[in-house]
Amino acid sequence: MKTLKKHGELLILFFFAFAFFFVFKYGPLYGVIIAFKDFRVVDGVWGSPWVGFEHFQEIFRNHDFYRLLKNTLLLNLYQMLFAFPAPIVLALLLNEVKSRGFQRFVQTTMYLPHFVSWVIMSGLVIYFLSPTSGIMGEISSWFGKEPVFYMGKKEYFRAIVVGSSILKDLGWGSIIYxxxxxxxxxELQESAIIDGANRWQRIIRINIPSILPTVSIMFILSLGGFLSANFEQIINLLNPVNYETGDVIDTYVYRVGLQQFQYSYTAAIGLFKSLVGLLLILGANLTVRKVSHGESGLW
Structure with a gap:
């Protein structure tokens, strides 16, 4: 009782967080069972017939799944290579800015796109890349070149997705770093300055090693969604022309699961994604702990 009275405010805050995860994350987990059943709405979850691993076998028999898997993996690989380090670089640069006013101005400006929905952001990207009315079309015209219809060329789609992700979440992602x-x-900075270290050397020798544990944790957590894509972003940028490179697992689940009512099949895909994400997190955490000799990692 003494502990409850002493930490009452914290326990109240914890209760709301616990209730959110219990209701929206853990509570619906019983529905995963439909991945092993031939789910029919009229029969319900428990009344539907059991089919075992039939839907999982269907996943790997579907030739489209390998194209979807390739697109998803490539998009997430590019996100890891370009979008993941971008907030770290921004944080390192902002940390070197001496003018607090300019620093706050840049931070506020970079944070704003995060609060814009992907519906609006995707519309701006499409308008920006338009060959007739967009800025890119105007720039091409200035140099006497034929404007390129970027949204109509499948080879540009992944770069557009990664670039728009960086533009939208760059500032927000830099907060934690x-x-x-x-x-x-x-005192570490002061000692380095006394020893004659320049700004670049202080970044390399002090700043980056100091934030490596944070970077490691964020990297491990990001691997959990390696087979997922930002559905809101993809669905708003996708069109029939760039389906070959832009269609991912999430958009396929939306079409087949919600529009064609194949709930059991898409539940199996979702469970497969979750298991792969869990294995990636466990493997990455084990690797990070070995490399850092147990000093970093989620546990």
């Missing part, structure tokens, strides 16, 4: 940088002991 900037917070980690502000937690570095100033």
């Amino acid at each position: 900037f917070a980690a940088l502000t937690g570095i002991n100033p």
Whole structure:
């Protein structure tokens, strides 16, 4: 009772977080059972006939699945290579800015796109890349070149997705890294300056090693969704011309599961994605702990 009275406010905050995850994350887990059943709405979850691993076998028999898997893996690989390091670089750059006013201005400006929905953001991207009325079309005309219809060429789709992701979430993603940088002991910087280290050397020798545990944790967590794509972004940028490179597992699940009512089949795909994500997290956490000799990792 003494503990409850002492930490009552924290327990109240914890209760709301616990209720959210219980209701929206853990509560619906019983529905995963339909991946092993031939689910029919009229029979319900428990009344539908059991089919075992039939839907999982169908996944790997479907030739379209390998194209979807390739597109999803490539998109997430490009996100890891370009979008994941971008907030780290921004945080390192902002940390070197001496003018607090300019620093706050840049932070506020970079944060704003995060609060814009993907419906609006995708519309802006499409308008920006339009060959007739977009800025890219105007720039091409200035140089006497024929405007390119970027949204109509499948080879540009992945670059557009990664670029728009960076533009939208660059500032917001840098918050946690900037917070980690502000937690570095100033005495380390002062000692390095006295020893003659320049700004670049301080970034390499002090700043980056100090935030590596944070980077490791964020990297491990991001691997959990390696077979997932930002559905809102993809569905708003996708069109029949770029289906070959832009159609991913999430958009396929939307079409087949919700529009064609194949709930059991798409539930099996979702469970497959979750299992792969779990294995990636476990493997990445084990690797990080071995490399850092147990100093970093989720547990």
